[in-house]
Amino acid sequence: xxxxxxxxxxxxxxxxxGRTRDINVQQIAGYLRPLGIPVEEVRIVPDxxxxxVEAVNALRERYAYVFTTGGxxxxxxxxxxxxxxxxxxxxxDKHPDVMAMLQDRYDEIGTxxxxxxxxxxxxPDGASLIKNPVSxxxxxxxxxxxxxxxxxxxxxxxxxxxGHRLEHGRVVHARTVRVPGPREGDIAEALSDLDKSYxxxxxxxxxxxxxxxxxxxxxxxxxxxxxxxxxxxRKLVELAASVGGDGEIIEGEAS
Amino acid sequence: xxxxxxxxxxxxxxxxxGRTRDINVQQIAGYLRPLGIPVEEVRIVPDxxxxxVEAVNALRERYAYVFTTGGxxxxxxxxxxxxxxxxxxxxxDKHPDVMAMLQDRYDEIGTxxxxxxxxxxxxPDGASLIKNPVSxxxxxxxxxxxxxxxxxxxxxxxxxxxGHRLEHGRVVHARTVRVPGPREGDIAEALSDLDKSYxxxxxxxxxxxxxxxxxxxxxxxxxxxxxxxxxxxRKLVELAASVGGDGEIIEGEAS
Numbered sequence: 001x002x003x004x005x006x007x008x009x010x011x012x013x014x015x016x017x018g019r020t021r022d023i024n025v026q027q028i029a030g031y032l033r034p035l036g037i038p039v040e041e042v043r044i045v046p047d048x049x050x051x052x053v054e055a056v057n058a059l060r061e062r063y064a065y066v067f068t069t070g071g072x073x074x075x076x077x078x079x080x081x082x083x084x085x086x087x088x089x090x091x092x093d094k095h096p097d098v099m100a101m102l103q104d105r106y107d108e109i110g111t112x113x114x115x116x117x118x119x120x121x122x123x124p125d126g127a128s129l130i131k132n133p134v135s136x137x138x139x140x141x142x143x144x145x146x147x148x149x150x151x152x153x154x155x156x157x158x159x160x161x162x163g164h165r166l167e168h169g170r171v172v173h174a175r176t177v178r179v180p181g182p183r184e185g186d187i188a189e190a191l192s193d194l195d196k197s198y199x200x201x202x203x204x205x206x207x208x209x210x211x212x213x214x215x216x217x218x219x220x221x222x223x224x225x226x227x228x229x230x231x232x233x234r235k236l237v238e239l240a241a242s243v244g245g246d247g248e249i250i251e252g253e254a255s
Numbered sequence: 256x257x258x259x260x261x262x263x264x265x266x267x268x269x270x271x272x273g274r275t276r277d278i279n280v281q282q283i284a285g286y287l288r289p290l291g292i293p294v295e296e297v298r299i300v301p302d303x304x305x306x307x308v309e310a311v312n313a314l315r316e317r318y319a320y321v322f323t324t325g326g327x328x329x330x331x332x333x334x335x336x337x338x339x340x341x342x343x344x345x346x347x348d349k350h351p352d353v354m355a356m357l358q359d360r361y362d363e364i365g366t367x368x369x370x371x372x373x374x375x376x377x378x379p380d381g382a383s384l385i386k387n388p389v390s391x392x393x394x395x396x397x398x399x400x401x402x403x404x405x406x407x408x409x410x411x412x413x414x415x416x417x418g419h420r421l422e423h424g425r426v427v428h429a430r431t432v433r434v435p436g437p438r439e440g441d442i443a444e445a446l447s448d449l450d451k452s453y454x455x456x457x458x459x460x461x462x463x464x465x466x467x468x469x470x471x472x473x474x475x476x477x478x479x480x481x482x483x484x485x486x487x488x489r490k491l492v493e494l495a496a497s498v499g500g501d502g503e504i505i506e507g508e509a510s
Contacts, residue, residue, distance in 0.1 A: 014459065016280075016294045016295065016297065017288070017293070017508060018281040018282075018283075018285045020461070021276075021277075021280075021281050022280070025270070025273065025277070026273040026276050028273075038271070039271045039272070040271065040301060041271070041298065041300060041301075042297075042298065042299035043296070043299075044296065044298075073439050074439050074443040075442075075446055075447065075459075075460050076443070076447035076450050076458075077450075077459055077460075111440075114440055114444060116447070117443070119443075120440075135464075151462065151464065184329050184371075185369055185371050185372040185375075188328075188330040188372070189370065195331050195332075203332075204268060204269065204330075204332055205332075206274075207406065209390075209408065253274040255274065
């Protein structure tokens with residue numbers, strides 16, 4: 001089996017302008033990690049159909065799964081459903097099940113099911129729906145592309161209806177050794193040697209500088225092989241000691 | 256003059272794994288906004304040379320300016336400088352000015368200028384340096400591509416040596432009207448009508464849901480034309496009033 005991989009396409013002018021700081025990459029990557037599906041590329045594109053189509057087509061070709069976020073609400077700049085239909089070269093129409101579901105929902109809360117709200121029922125032909133336990137209007141799956149909302153709490157909800165559709169891969173585990181004091185240059189050579197010695201483990205280092213008295217380097221080892229990882233983490237503690245640091249092994253990719 | 260545009264290429268496995276939540280897109284977009292240079296695309300790629308080369312070449316072809324962040328430190332996974340040289344098909348070597356500057360710096364703080372640290376002096380042939388007022392090791396400009404550090408405080412510092420190199424465009428101003436209460440569906444049709452009526456202004460709406468008692472929609476108008484924007488903002492206040500909301504005009508893209 002080829003290892004399953006994922007890409008994320010965030011859609012929205014507000015992310016590019018800096019108005020909104022994205023949290024969905026972290027959220028989706030965090031959801032996929034225990035399924036053994038690494039995120040290998042992210043693109044952020046504006047609310048412009050041609051740009052969405054181009055990005056989605058490039059990504060769905062290359063990665064096993066693509067997740068889009070944003071642009072499936074009721075307003076004029078919500079054009080993701082149309083863009084996905086265009087990317088796949090299929091039609092798009094109001095989906096009868098979604099129309100009925102939304103009609104019930106709006107009846108219940110005594111709100112008019114306006115033409116604008118009916119836009120949220122537009123689903124590309126042949127897509128399957130993704131449940132939205134938060135606000136009703138669903139996402140949808142078209143081939144290997146999963147179209148989710150942009151609001152993080154709704155993304156979280158929709159992901160619960162996605163995992164069972166994915167082929168799982170081997171989970172990448174991680175150990176972190178936080179070393180207060182040194183700079184990256186102090187450990188770079190030893191870390192590079194470790195990286196060369198352990199083929200099944202990849203090593204990274206992430207410096208932090210909070211103040212003159214609070215800086216250091218987090219050393220991280222990642223592997224699908226738990227036994228190799230245990231050895232690697234012990235090596236990182238030795239490396240920390242060699243630069244006078246008192247490193248403790250923490251599960252996962254701690255900061 | 257063709258309007259100047261920008262793209263950002265974030266480089267780093269830690270962003271794709273979700274370990275680190277990016278803040279540099281917001282930071283760079285916020286720096287470019289008053290210069291009239293909109294960010295039109297972002298890509299996040301792993302620490303893999305072929306992927307960096309591909310993204311940088313695609314982006315520098317299409318946008319006036321490209322900003323990369325990350326991967327210019329001293330460790331084995333810091334491969335951005337080599338990737339940029341490969342993207343431009345130029346050589347790369349230790350830059351004599353940077354070697355001298357870093358040697359001075361490490362002498363001053365009594366730290367060995369190791370082979371690993373000397374990696375930070377590797378600069379693509381023909382690039383011009385970008386000052387790093389925070390930690391010394393510079394970024395660099397190669398053609399229309401600006402290669403910056405990944406650590407946000409260093410990015411902020413390096414940007415101060417970038418603005419004067421850029422052709423400025425017309426600044427996009429914004430006004431926000433926050434309307435507690437309604438959902439997007441309540442204002443979508445009226446907002447779409449406004450968007451059609453005012454050619455020089457683009458309108459957006461961003462819902463928020465904090466709790467059952469704290470939700471609503473932020474309506475935003477954006478334009479390079481201040482007079483048109485003043486009229487547009489007044490129209491948004493009228494729209495807010497029409498759905499029973501008490502909207503006040505706020506400068507900029509408030510959330």
